[in-house]
Amino acid sequence: xxxxxxxDTTLRDGEQxxxxxxxxxxxxxxxxxxxxxxxxRIEAGFPAASPGDLAAVNAVARAVKNATIxxxxxxxxxxxxxxxxxxIGAQDPCIHLFxxxxxxxxxxxxxxxxxxxxxxxxRAIRYAKQxxxxxxxxxxxxxxxxxxxxxxxxxxxxxxGATVVNIPDTVGYMTPQEFGNIxxxxxxxxxxxxxxxxxxHCHDDLGMATANAxxxxxxxxxxxxxxxxxxxxxxxxxxxxxxxxxxxxxxxxFQAKTSLHLSEIARTSRLVSKLTGMVxxxxxxxxxxxxxxxxxxxxxxxxxxxxxxxxIMSPDTIGLKESKLVLxxxxxxxxxxxxxxxxxxxxxxxxxxNAAFGKFKDIADRKKTVTDEDLxxxxxxKMIDTPEVFALxxxxxxxxxxxxxxxxxxxKTVKGLVEHKAEGNGSVDAIYQAIDAxxxxxxxxxxxxxxxxxxxxxALGEVHVVLKQGDNSAQGRGVSTDILxxxxxxxVDALNRLIDKRNAxxxxxxxxxxxx
Numbered sequence: 001x002x003x004x005x006x007x008d009t010t011l012r013d014g015e016q017x018x019x020x021x022x023x024x025x026x027x028x029x030x031x032x033x034x035x036x037x038x039x040x041r042i043e044a045g046f047p048a049a050s051p052g053d054l055a056a057v058n059a060v061a062r063a064v065k066n067a068t069i070x071x072x073x074x075x076x077x078x079x080x081x082x083x084x085x086x087x088i089g090a091q092d093p094c095i096h097l098f099x100x101x102x103x104x105x106x107x108x109x110x111x112x113x114x115x116x117x118x119x120x121x122x123r124a125i126r127y128a129k130q131x132x133x134x135x136x137x138x139x140x141x142x143x144x145x146x147x148x149x150x151x152x153x154x155x156x157x158x159x160x161g162a163t164v165v166n167i168p169d170t171v172g173y174m175t176p177q178e179f180g181n182i183x184x185x186x187x188x189x190x191x192x193x194x195x196x197x198x199x200x201h202c203h204d205d206l207g208m209a210t211a212n213a214x215x216x217x218x219x220x221x222x223x224x225x226x227x228x229x230x231x232x233x234x235x236x237x238x239x240x241x242x243x244x245x246x247x248x249x250x251x252x253x254f255q256a257k258t259s260l261h262l263s264e265i266a267r268t269s270r271l272v273s274k275l276t277g278m279v280x281x282x283x284x285x286x287x288x289x290x291x292x293x294x295x296x297x298x299x300x301x302x303x304x305x306x307x308x309x310x311x312i313m314s315p316d317t318i319g320l321k322e323s324k325l326v327l328x329x330x331x332x333x334x335x336x337x338x339x340x341x342x343x344x345x346x347x348x349x350x351x352x353x354n355a356a357f358g359k360f361k362d363i364a365d366r367k368k369t370v371t372d373e374d375l376x377x378x379x380x381x382k383m384i385d386t387p388e389v390f391a392l393x394x395x396x397x398x399x400x401x402x403x404x405x406x407x408x409x410x411x412k413t414v415k416g417l418v419e420h421k422a423e424g425n426g427s428v429d430a431i432y433q434a435i436d437a438x439x440x441x442x443x444x445x446x447x448x449x450x451x452x453x454x455x456x457x458x459a460l461g462e463v464h465v466v467l468k469q470g471d472n473s474a475q476g477r478g479v480s481t482d483i484l485x486x487x488x489x490x491x492v493d494a495l496n497r498l499i500d501k502r503n504a505x506x507x508x509x510x511x512x513x514x515x516x
Contacts, residue, residue, distance in 0.1 A: 002256040005223040008034050009043040014227040024056040026275045031060040033271050035067050037264040043070040047086035048079040054086045061090035068092040075099040075124035084131045094134035097124050102141035125160035136164035143169035151189050158192045164199050172205025180215035187220045199223035202238045209238040228272040241265045241286045249313050265318035389499050392492050397427050397484050409434040428487050444468040463490040474498040
């Protein structure tokens, strides 16, 4: 298959993202990870921009041994000299020159005619050729440049000594068909085009950066320029991980591949996100948190039967351990049961699973995601099979800083539904007063504790209570996203266990008589 070279500009174009400012140590750390990833060329910065950027590019050039290090320069001798200084010590240095060529840029930014653009660009390439064997030239805003003039510029760059000509869609204006046609035309019409590599540098202003890069490959591009996570000016650049995984997944279609070590993609993405402070959206292709996550019950059922039903690539390809079946309100019974088995609850009966599934759905309606810890808490809440003399049906609590807390509790009993409203020293006390009145039980609250099962404001709260009645005591547990509801459930659970203990001697006597 044809090799596609990867030119990473995370440290240059990526750092131009608003709010991003990498120091030298951070640039070197990212560069070394890009080297592990197997990137062919690393654009380390724009040395003429500042002394600090020059020093950072030099630090990267000295640290990286297995990739070409590139420095950006305008078509000006002082810029070229700055790149020469910055790349001292590089194993394989390359200069990246650029000059705008589109009518808009020629008129409003450069105030040059076509002939002046050609002369300035040629002069810069020939000057750089004195110091660099590898020269990349970019006609800035090539996408909006007249195609005939772009052919003329490319021919000039080849004759002047460029080894790579990059075609930038600087403002993300192109469609895949238009951008692909540029490469097709250059391949067909420019003399000597076979002596250089053609590169594509796309921006994502209209959301077509990756599509345009792939269109360039289909029409003869040898190199793709982009960034990790697609960061960069405005809406960003081509996301290199998207190109690499597309070529890997659709190899039979593109007949081209990169030499990236794909298992380093997830690690590289996390590092860039951490050091730039740019959070990767959950729905981002390849590296987003949801890229290999499934919540829909239909999708989860398919995944459990055959992963390829809903995944076209494997998470371990990019260095992740496994796909995630996220338990939420859209999840089905199949995924729920598989999760219980995975957590070690394979011995549950069908009735127990059904009961747990009902409780899970109730919690899932209140939480975005139900974690493993949530499930354990829900299951262990009722691990002891105690007869339910009382069951909480409804709880209404009223409280403000100027009134006495009140609670109205509705319980299900063997005689039907009963409810009572009571006041208390606090909301929990009011709840317990109401429950005592409804059950007719006289108990002493011996212990009461609360803990958070998971993190976040929607975390499950777990309440543990111990009730005493004479010589008997029993503990109860309640779990809910609302701590007052969890308190009520724990109290009712402990009451049921107390009543079961109290009835145990009589039950045992009856059992003995039956056995005799």
